[in-house]
Amino acid sequence: MIVLYVLILLALFYGVLMGIYWYGWNHLKEYDPDLQHVHEDVYVSVIIPARNEAEHIQSCLHAICRQHYPPDKMEILVMDDDSTDDTAQRVQEIKDPRIRILHVNDYISHESRQRAPKKKAIELGVAHARGELIITTDADCVAEPDWIKTIVSFYRQYHAVCMAGPVIYANEKSFFDIFQSLDFMTMQGITAATDHLRIGTMCNGANLAYSRKAFNEVDGFTGIDGLASGDDMLLMYKLYCAYPDRVFYVKSRKAIVKTSPVKGLKAFWHQRVRWASKAGKFDDKRLTWVLAGVYCWNLTFCLLFFAGFFHTRWWLWALGLLVYKTVVELCFLIPVAAFFQKKHLLWYFFPGQFLHIPYIVSTGLWSLWSQYQWKDRKLK
Template sequence: MMALFFFLFFLFMVVYAVLINYYHSAWSQLPEFVLPEKQPSVFISVIIAARNEEQHIPTLLQSLHDQQYPKHLYEVIIIDDHSTDNTAMLLQDLHFDGLQLKALALKDYVEERSAIGSYKKKAIETGINAAAGQLIVTTDADCRFNPHWLQSIAACYEANNAKFIAAPVTFYNQSTLLSVFQTLDFLTLQGITAASVYKRFHSMCNGANLAYEKSAFYEVGGFNNIDNIASGDDMLLMHKIFKQYPSKVFYLKNRWAIVTTEPAHNWKQFFHQRIRWASKADSYDDKRIFWVLLLVYLLNVCFLAGAIASFWNATWLLMVLLLLLAKVLIEFPFVNSVAIFFGQQKLMKYFPFLQPLHIGYTITAGWLGKFGHYEWKGRRIKK
């Protein structure tokens, strides 16, 4: 039995090493997008679903107002998702010269207790139905943007005749252990996202920074057949569009395109967020990412099992420590290269020491994402 476990553990590590090397190579090959001299001219509709975001709305609107993209070429549509704070009032009272702002209330379309799977998808769909733009850009209410954010997205769209664009996301406010841990974890995910999209290896993205053609959204039926899933307004939609236009899905690797978002405030909120992300794993139509996630999960379970077994046999402890070192050496060059792009290389000194925490959270979030429940924005969602 012990020999079999050793073999499987080692096998998972070898396959994982090959996978991470593949991602690293793809990330390095992906060129940074250089904006052409020709100014883009596509009309953009920025869609934001907001629930209880009163503390973020003023900064959000200011950041959108400060975009260098011509004011007559973009609009902002914010859909209030049954907020219980002053979000709706702020959307009505705040005004910024030149900013085309539409504020919609989801309660006018869907009641709070309606039996729908995802209020966020319904809010985004409501916004798209009201949108005048040819290009839909989605983000979150707690995000901040480079002044050239929309310009870079529009330029990528026009240069590639894109149907779907995944773009970079990171965290601001890296002053606590939790925020540093989240940032490093997210850097890994962003590198994998860019690599997988570039190589058409599997579908992956983040809803805080997406763009897709409005006509493509309708052509694939929007959120139909995935609207019963609480999460997945990003990756599940992406794969629907990818199946229709496999050569027209891109990752925008450009520093101007980076969106910064707020990390979870506490460990409970963090775990609920990650459980929410993990909850859609068995709903992926793209089975390629399912096998990647399964490999990662099984490898982490092996680390936990080996650590538990080490209480009875010191050989297990030696094996776990050696393979943990191998894991760090495998991942570090890849994550470091991504950190350089995001200007967060200074955080890499913490990377080796946070490995045990990362293993524990991966196992816990993966298990509860499949069999548990989570809370998000004051709503309790069961699997």
């Protein structure tokens, strides 16, 4: 009987949580400014940390160079983090005076950046930036043409100090790609709802903007540089603590940044372990408790599956709860998918549950004590 009560409580918790996210997403108005009348007087520094990104860096840079923003009001800083491929050469092939490449190992010793190389690269970029507004993205991302203009418009209109922008996967070619896209899109919806309702701080470093002045006022990554990941969410929380009413999510199609799903299970595993490794490091314990509850909810399905070998009724419970989980998640995800124009992928949502639950449980557990691999480095 106690087990049944626990199952019901977890189901209620999850249903209420998804209801809160649904409300947050739908209550957040889409930002669609008249870009013809945007004051283009803000100098913007786009910082791109890059390690072994020869395959993607030119597509990323071409998209930024084609931005509908005055060339004399922006610069692009590529932070080459000790790449062992042709990343630097590919950058130098693009003859654009706005692009500067900084080799991180020319400024920071290997020992100093060993624990948090990406944070050190971004920190170096901010130190050399001339812009009032810093925008970070990843080297494997492609931005919409009005990306910078939209963020600048939002920055001016709301006097923001930190803005999370939408990121989405594109070029899905297989079921595994679609699974990743759906999972990532769900996280984007949760990010927007969480930031809007101010029940936590979430973002993705592939599309993050902040005031250079505010970054320096909170001492950048000082105090959060003991963890390799977290250059986005841990920083956002520092800025939120200093400016609680000036941290936002920019819900605008014009501000979308696109990237591709990772290739292969191994790369996916290491990526998600890297993301999960931040969970216990949040100073914002609201997120920690929510993540713990969601983890217990997913763990329940694994326990019910194994319990079913001893009594088949637990398999019926697992199936019933799985249908319930799918329904409440779809209620939230349908409007999110409509915004990102990916409703056609929802047909794959239920089959994806059989991958989603095991990966949540396994990566969450693995991240507690094990290393992961990122850009040919072993980190923790």
